[in-house]
Amino acid sequence: MLSIVNALSRKQKVRIFLGIDLLLVPLALFFTFSVQSLPDSALGTLRGYLPILPYLMLAAGLLSKKLGLPQIQLKAYEQNAIGLSALLATVLALLSALLARVAGIDMPPGTYVIFGISYFMFSAASRMVLYRVVTELYRRAQPRCRVLIYGAGTTGTQLAQALRAHDSIDPVAFVDDNPSLQGVLMAGLPVFAPAQIPDLVENRGIHRVLLAMPSESRPRQAQVARKLQKMGLEVQALPSFAQLIGEEPLVEKLTPIPPQSFLGRDACDMELAEACESYAGRSVLVSGAGGSIGAELCRQLLACRPARLVLYELSELALYAAHQELQQLSEGLQTEIVPVLGSVIDARQVARVLEDHGVQVLLHAAAYKHVPLVEANPLAGLANNVLGTRTLARAAAEAGVERFILISSDKAVRPTNVMGASKRLAELVVHDLATRNAGTVFTMVRFGNVLGSSGSVVPLFQDQVRRGGPVTVTDPEVKRYFMTLGEAVQLVLKAGAEARGGEIFVLDMGAPVPIVQLARQVIESAGYSVRDANNPDGDIEIDFIGLRPGEKLEEELSLTGDLTTTRHRKIFCAQEAHLSEIEVAALLRGLRHALAAGDVDAARAEIAHWVEGYVADETARRRS
Template structure:
């Protein structure tokens, strides 16, 4: 028995080898000969049916001259319609129609011959001949295809797949896979209850709940998602559910995607951050202050970051003498240096990339002295709240001690202006990141008191739309995956500004600061705070999808509340104290806030350096509780209601 199986396998291999060895021309010749043979065979069968006998020899003798004519005509018609060139696996509806036309014309040729030669065949027999030839031609080809597919599948690993979606696309896919030598569809999965239990294209339609049973019975490893017209979030949700079953999911594109009328991957409309501000943006061009940077050497720390890189681009437009890019990330420095070098090609601005950390005192002093730096914008900081909360020591070392190191080097090197970029999270902070930025502000306030010529100032603003780690890139990524969009709290609000606004504010603040007013904090009129849930809903709708909630259970993407993260506030503020002072720009105000004495600042820095040196995280938080006003965990209370517009007191601002 074993020998018989081996013999059968060897025979199959020989057949497969013979078919594979045939050239395309030889295969076409075989099919053409087949058509030549089938025409006389159909004629013989027609004669047998006409006399109700299997051996109508006398009729065949009378029709002897007709047989070769019919055979030759069958071959010519096959060539004319190109039937012999159609591959067996492509012999479907169009090929069957061509075969039908060929059969009709061949029957017409027989009818002419019968009339001319006065042969004993009736009209019904001529119709029978056409039908017989058609059935033989189609049937033999389909039988050959089945036989070849059976031979090819023997000894091969067959990938059994499920087709998700029993609509038009799914049916077409099943038809295309029917003759495949290594892929075998085992059934349809569809969410429409009306289709469950039906058989479509020879395959049973199952509900989703039957998937585990199908997997066990048929050893299915892959699902083909054949529902291209479904919304992308719906496809993404289905794909995630199937992947949890251990299946690999592949999506079939629609015809619109295949011809380029619809993007295959990115279904999201471009997001313009400024549309979510709920206020007018400040001028798109720098209204004043550019003269403060013309022909000067400017250093930007954190030049590869979101705000730092935009600041460099806008500073380049003021035509400084030299732009020093100070960055700790090699990749970020490489990217921004390459971009700015291209932008500065037709200018005389010198681009100087410097790889280093602001915590390195020797490096800071050397860079300032070597390039004769006149203005410093300090944008280097660890800013991601959860990461700094989990890693307080490096966060404080970089944000506080790094600021002191660079500020000291600026004072020693005779830098004219030093501008610290701060955040609204520094106001009564509930997290380590915000507290570290408040300590950095206290350091700059202390430096302004002891400065030997350097003017120190700070710029404080809210969240920057579109920056790395901000909500817009996060929400866009979640929407692209089909949701859900995660929200920490239903009522959380934030102040927002665009990256371009942030860069202009910093540059303007740097030009406003003077020797008679160092140490102040500049803030932007950012309007009312934005509710993050409203922002998430706007982004979902801007992407062309519908919000799924209790009122709209058939929507595309839901918003999922995950709870406030450690150290996260419900609402942010921009000012610690009361009272605002005007500046030359109506949208920018300044405030003088309480600071530490020189002795207190020295004690703070000494304690902080000690805890950082030994890696004492709890000791670091004790330093924050001791020296940062309002530092502590968020406590939900009526006081956490959204504050009134911070700048509502503008009309009474003092000059």
């Protein structure tokens, strides 16, 4: 049957509708005579009407064609088309009265009124029946996606009405959180409570859910979508009005709250002042210049007006971005910006760069620092963080560099991860060189997490909030030290300028901050509420995922807690034991052998032997 419908041309379909309009004339007349009390039967009365019936049918056909009724598609037969059908019925009723009078046929006046009404009803009903038949044929011929509409408000009901004419989508029902709407019919569809979705999916063959609640917040929509996706349903959301009228880019450009707002204390903002004398007019190299800390070091160094700033970076993209920014910032200054693409492990390149550019001050920020990534790739982490530091520091001593400043980490203190252990080994290597090279001042600066740096939790939390959550925290008890990027770099440069050789400077980072408290601040600062046991109707939940391999609940800043003050109230000096020259040589030899053999267990054994307080994470050890 459907193949016959599809085979009909447009002209053939127009003729069919025109024929229907013609045949409805005698049918409406017969019905009119049947419902009236007339002297003769309905059939007998119709026979008496035969002299004028051809003229009436001809008029119906001509007028129908003139009004364009046969050309109107079934699915487009709505208010305007119904009005045209009413006009046609009215004209036919008047014409039938006129023709009957001319032919001398005596009928009660009400007959013509009933005829007009009957013709209109049959005309509209015939098209509606045909539409239902054709629609049902299409539905049976091709599979239709049965959808559930989440939201029975104005948007949802308009969506349901629009989908009724769709060839492949079949709206089945609404679900809505509003109890006053549950149990009623909206746009011809029943409204159910969200708790009934599993039953609806099973009993009514639902394939997809359409979220028709654009006024709800993104976190709320994301929360609903996640629940539905867990049921195995495909979820699609109707765009908001802002998206439809092109305002969405403006919304996306709203400035997020800066990370330093979550510090919980006043940031230490000091001028470099006399510290700049150690960098002014000199050739300064920053390794890892494309990273968060490296790039900030470069920005603040420009204020000291070095003669040359060498950007040493392994990532081409990061180097390009840093170079472009610093070129603009250095306009009007006499500082030469030199981008160098290379690895700190490449001894020949490092030596050549130091010599070619006459480097006098070297700030070593290049490191693999993401704990889980280094834990999963321990050999690469050790090679870059330990041997790379050794290569760079030794080349600096041989080239006569005035100052070498290692950027270290609080994770180097009693580490449970390879990243922290590699930073501690790097400290031991640098301290060994400090004791044997009077020409170069070697020093280390140790601090904790930097708000806003790559891999920092604040940008991660903000991104999770933008996506509707959940915000993931490793453990309810986990705490970390935090500084802003600007104050960390200021203090590093001050400490580097004060160094006399061999110091481990520790920055005062205030009290450790509970990460769950930080997560709550980020959620609330974005205008949302935390969804938990005390507030089940909140917007975004905090999901505790467990400590990742190598992570600790709390970090420390020194091994002994023995810190001496310096000229600056935020900078302290740690008093810690170090390895001898022979021990450092043995350490490097064992590490190189493990790396050459690709032996992770041997590399971990070297760490355990030389790093004080190191406790290997068993899960990570088994994985490697």
